[in-house]
Amino acid sequence: xxxxxxxxGGMAEALGGRWVAAGHEVLVGGRSPERSRAxxxxxGAVAGSPADAVAFGDAVLLAVPAAVAAEVxxxxxxxxxxxxxxxxxxxxxxLDEPRAxxxxxxxxxxxxxxxxxxxxxxxxxxxSLVFEGRPLGVPLCGxxxxxxxxxxxxxxxxxxxxxxxxPLERAELLEATTAFAIGLWVGGADVRSIFxxxxxxxxxx
Ligand SMILES: NC(=O)c1ccc[n+]([C@@H]2O[C@H](COP(=O)([O-])OP(=O)(O)OC[C@H]3O[C@@H](n4cnc5c(N)ncnc54)[C@H](OP(=O)(O)O)[C@@H]3O)[C@@H](O)[C@H]2O)c1
Numbered sequence: 332x333x334x335x336x337x338x339x340g341g342m343a344e345a346l347g348g349r350w351v352a353a354g355h356e357v358l359v360g361g362r363s364p365e366r367s368r369a370x371x372x373x374x375g376a377v378a379g380s381p382a383d384a385v386a387f388g389d390a391v392l393l394a395v396p397a398a399v400a401a402e403v404x405x406x407x408x409x410x411x412x413x414x415x416x417x418x419x420x421x422x423x424x425x426l427d428e429p430r431a432x433x434x435x436x437x438x439x440x441x442x443x444x445x446x447x448x449x450x451x452x453x454x455x456x457x458x459s460l461v462f463e464g465r466p467l468g469v470p471l472c473g474x475x476x477x478x479x480x481x482x483x484x485x486x487x488x489x490x491x492x493x494x495x496x497x498p499l500e501r502a503e504l505l506e507a508t509t510a511f512a513i514g515l516w517v518g519g520a521d522v523r524s525i526f527x528x529x530x531x532x533x534x535x536x
Contacts, residue, residue: 332356332485333388337381337403339366342394342415345455346447348374353488360384362403385410390481391441397431401438408440411478413485414502415447417509424514432472432502444473444482445502449509460490470496470505 332355336343339361347357347370357376360383361367371378381403385391390411395403397418404412414435418427428434436443446469447455454460460467469486471493473479483493496505512522 332390332481332488334358334390334392334485335360335379335384335387336376336392336394337361337384338392338394339363339370340394341452342447342455343392344370344374345452346392346394346415347371347376349455349489350485351375355485355488356388358384358387360387390485392447393435397428400431401435404435404439404441406439410439410441411475411481412439412441412443413447413482414443414445417448417506419506419510419513424510424517426503426506426510430500430503431506432499436474436499442473442475442478443499443502444471444475444478445496445499445505446471446473446482446486448506449512467491468494470494472496472499472502472505474499 334350334355334357336347336357336359339359343359347359351357351374358379359367359371359376360379360381367378385407390413392413393400393404394415397416400416414432418431420427432443432445469491471479471482486493515522
């Protein structure tokens with residue numbers, strides 16, 4: 332696949348690099364040509380402008396701050412946009428903007444899929460995404476079946492498992508989960524300890 336990356340920061344480099352390693356063609360289009368060229372050179376991608384990234388291919392990774400995401404993307408009718416942004420208020424670990432992903436889709440016309448926002452950038456840089464023998468699950472929320480299909484493939488291609496999280500309106504729950512987990516994590520809690528497997532007798536399995 333061909334993936335345009337908007338942004339040239341940590342997430343752009345970590346995910347862009349993984350996709351290059353998985354055999355995809357990646358174009359890094361941050362606002363700084365120098366930083367875009369440097370990131371592209373480090374991961375084996377090509378560099379371009381933000382407009383080049385939007386037009387490049389099968390999907391666009393939006394890896395900029397949530398507050399500027401719609402403005403940076405601009406009108407993108409029908410484009411498959413992977414939205415990894417989190418509108419988390421620093422220090423309060425609450426959401427800055429409700430329904431951010433839905434609003435992004437409404438403002439830009441893109442087929443937005445919220446994905447890759449749950450794990451810290453450090454996770455995406457790890458050599459392996461298999462933990463305790465299980466590949467990392469990546470929750471996805473979106474409304475377009477075709478766009479979800481593209482993003483599921485992007486997830487699988489880096490050795491992860493897509494986890495269907497429902498329509499785009501549920502993306503704010505995914506962001507809220509992220510905000511909550513970051514707050515626990517910063518407070519020193521063991522975030523992984525709070526989701527044990529359901530007992531079989533629960534009636535839900
Ligand atoms: N860091 C994490 O652990 C993590 C995990 C999951 C999701 N996310 C989300 O992923 C997104 C990117 O995070 P990151 O960690 O990659 O951040 P980052 O390293 O700070 O990179 C941010 C990128 O956005 C660009 N940018 C900032 N303001 C901009 C503006 N007004 N117009 C155009 N471009 C602008 C920056 O450009 P310059 O370099 O020119 O400033 C940079 O390329 C955020 O929405 C974040 O919430 C982050």
